[in-house]
Amino acid sequence: MTKVKNPLLIDSVRPEWIDYNGHMTDSAYAILFSIAVDQFMVKVGIDEDFREKVKYSIFTLETHLCYLKEAHKGQSLQVSIQLLDYDSKRLHVFFTMENEKGDRLATSEQMLMGMNMEDGHTAPFPEEIQINIEELSKAQTNMEVPKEAGRKIGIRKKSRNE
Template sequence: MTKVKNPLLQDSVRPNWIDYNGHMTDSAYAVVFSIAVDKLMNEIGIDEDFREKEKYSIFTLETHLCYLKEAHKGQNLYVNIQLLDYDFKRMHVFFTMKNDAGDSLATSEQMLMGMNMEDGRSAPFPDVIMTNIRELYDSQANLERPKEAGRKIGIRKK
């Protein structure tokens, strides 16, 4: 049984993540969400031992990051996950980064794909992993879809 809970990840803004504007640099937001993907992999059973033994991992195919509020040095960060959808080899996930006050600082919508590391090709989730993904999805069935999910980028024409 999967035990993925929110927050999935707890961290704090590290000094080397601060940019010339005095807040967390845009690339550091991406780093935090990448760490969250690693944490998710571990939580659903794709840990280091599993990757080595099964020659199986997850790759990020696409990401859409939205910056909502500034984060500052030393500030606590909490990353929640919502599994929006999945199939036999992909997961559509939505991460929300928050601060101590519960304010949303950023979101990252991602498409993740299971990969056979021996041949470098996409591959179905192993049964035990699929069970954990299904359980995560079912445990979140009552959650509303985030308003930022599925957003397009572009300049609105008047």
């Protein structure tokens, strides 16, 4: 799989993120991926100044987290993003969290929606943002779709005795 060279977000596991099992709590993974969405918005041009001036933002519609390995206090983390698909208002994105060794710790597949903040309705991406999204898509053309993308939650049917 082709890796993103520049992580979107670099952070470390904060003491307040540690749970009673001695590793990062599930809610902390969600917090870190939420921070990554904010960083992604800045990457495509939707920073605080843009949001105030244009009255435009991105909302998260759906999230699917997969916890792959434990993260521990003080551990360095990095989050990268892959744009799986997009249209004029929506982004289907996939975040991967890794430790300093490059081990995949968690993934977050998300559907994001462009929003007009004045009327509270969905709205197409402003032209300059759409251009940035298209450039990101072109830069990631050769990336494989992650195996966790598109998964659904369910229990595989087995015999009752298993």
